[in-house]
Amino acid sequence: xxxxxxxxxxxxxxxxxxxxxxxxxxxxxxxxxxxxxxxxxxxxxxxxxxxxxxxxxxxxxxxxxxxxxxxxxxxxxxxxxxxxxxxxxx
Amino acid sequence: xxxxxxxxxxxxxxxxxxxxxxxxxxxxxxxxxxxxxxxxxxxxxxxxxxxxxxxxxxxxxxxxxxxxxxxxxxxxxxxxxxxxxxxxxxxxxxxxxxxxxxxxxxxxxxxxxxxxxxxxxxxxxxxxxxxxxxxxxxxxxxxxxxxxxxxxxxxxxxxxxxxxxxxxxxxxxxxxxxxxxxxxxxxxxxxxxxxxxxxxxxxxxxxxxxxxxxxxxxxxxxxxxxxxxxxxxxxxxxxxxxxxxxxxxxxxxxxxxxxxxxxxxxxxxxxxxxxxxxxxxxxxxxxx
Numbered sequence: 351x352x353x354x355x356x357x358x359x360x361x362x363x364x365x366x367x368x369x370x371x372x373x374x375x376x377x378x379x380x381x382x383x384x385x386x387x388x389x390x391x392x393x394x395x396x397x398x399x400x401x402x403x404x405x406x407x408x409x410x411x412x413x414x415x416x417x418x419x420x421x422x423x424x425x426x427x428x429x430x431x432x433x434x435x436x437x438x439x440x
Numbered sequence: 441x442x443x444x445x446x447x448x449x450x451x452x453x454x455x456x457x458x459x460x461x462x463x464x465x466x467x468x469x470x471x472x473x474x475x476x477x478x479x480x481x482x483x484x485x486x487x488x489x490x491x492x493x494x495x496x497x498x499x500x501x502x503x504x505x506x507x508x509x510x511x512x513x514x515x516x517x518x519x520x521x522x523x524x525x526x527x528x529x530x531x532x533x534x535x536x537x538x539x540x541x542x543x544x545x546x547x548x549x550x551x552x553x554x555x556x557x558x559x560x561x562x563x564x565x566x567x568x569x570x571x572x573x574x575x576x577x578x579x580x581x582x583x584x585x586x587x588x589x590x591x592x593x594x595x596x597x598x599x600x601x602x603x604x605x606x607x608x609x610x611x612x613x614x615x616x617x618x619x620x621x622x623x624x625x626x627x628x629x630x631x632x633x634x635x636x637x638x639x640x641x642x643x644x645x646x647x648x649x650x651x652x653x654x655x656x657x658x659x660x661x662x663x664x665x666x667x668x669x670x671x672x673x674x675x676x677x678x679x680x681x682x683x684x685x686x687x688x689x690x691x692x693x694x695x696x697x698x699x700x701x702x703x704x705x706x707x708x709x710x711x712x713x714x715x716x717x718x719x720x721x722x723x724x725x726x727x728x
Contacts, residue, residue, distance in 0.1 A: 367690065369667045374690075376687070383690075385667050
């Protein structure tokens with residue numbers, strides 16, 4: 351017996367759960383979980399904030415942002431500004 | 441548990457019987473050879489579903505025990521070829537998988553569970569990783585058995601519901617567990633003994649701990665972050681494997697894990713670590 355009903359998520363690309371200092375994202379389109387450890391969660395939370403917008407990410411942060419982008423958790427906006435993908439917190 | 445003979449199923453003259461199992465709010469109808477049904481009934485009759493009422497399921501075994509079908513009403517859900525040896529385990533596993541598939545509110549995990557001092561502990565691991573031997577060892581060490589194979593969680597209340605299916609003790613499980621906890625054998629087939637421990641939980645327990653049994657690695661009990669635990673749950677068969685329940689399973693498991701202690705155990709004999717796991721569980725109870 352299998353179930354193949356599609357997941358409908360018109361308003362968000364991810365569901366997000368904060369567990370301690372970490373964040374787990376559920377990619378609704380792919381049905382995959384993405385774990386953001388403490389460092390990645392901090393970078394991800396800062397995406398889109400005015401503080402982050404005005405600064406150039408340091409090298410380590412840039413590496414984390416690229417990994418987050420590969421997972422679809424952030425997108426590059428206007429060529430330089432990183433913003434979070436649409437999420438719905440549980 | 442009623443066993444009612446019905447007219448012959450096949451030209452060979454072998455008769456079939458029917459059995460109705462009232463398992464809390466779930467009804468399971470069984471049909472098949474009279475020689476086989478008592479064993480299926482004995483293994484499944486302790487299972488109890490509370491908290492929602494899944495549709496009644498009928499499992500019919502062929503007269504030669506070579507196949508089984510599962511149905512809801514007239515809708516066939518599955519057909520399964522049965523091995524000559526180990527058919528009982530296959531039927532029980534399929535019954536449990538069917539229940540897991542028809543649940544709408546409760547969450548399930550392919551796992552074992554025990555309770556100690558009112559704290560429930562879910563034991564997750566791949567088949568053959570040592571879940572059953574760890575459940576047996578924990579039960580022998582003073583915990584009560586809550587589940588083997590199928591764990592049901594009530595996400596609303598953060599509790600583990602007792603699902604009493606006898607421990608399926610294979611030869612390697614018996615070797616790993618050493619002495620089995622006090623109890624009785626309710627069936628034996630295909631080299632598996634179905635062992636019902638005396639110390640069984642009858643009421644829900646708070647889901648206080650999740651223990652992930654790895655294969656190999658350094659022996660010992662180590663803490664796991666809750667985020668890692670949620671990710672690890674997704675690697676095993678659970679409600680998270682059911683695409684149509686993904687969102688609610690994610691939310692439910694995250695909610696339950698947020699209030700639980702998460703551990704991982706390594707080494708070749710997880711059962712040997714039962715005293716350490718119990719110490720963790722009891723230390724958590726004392727700290728509350």
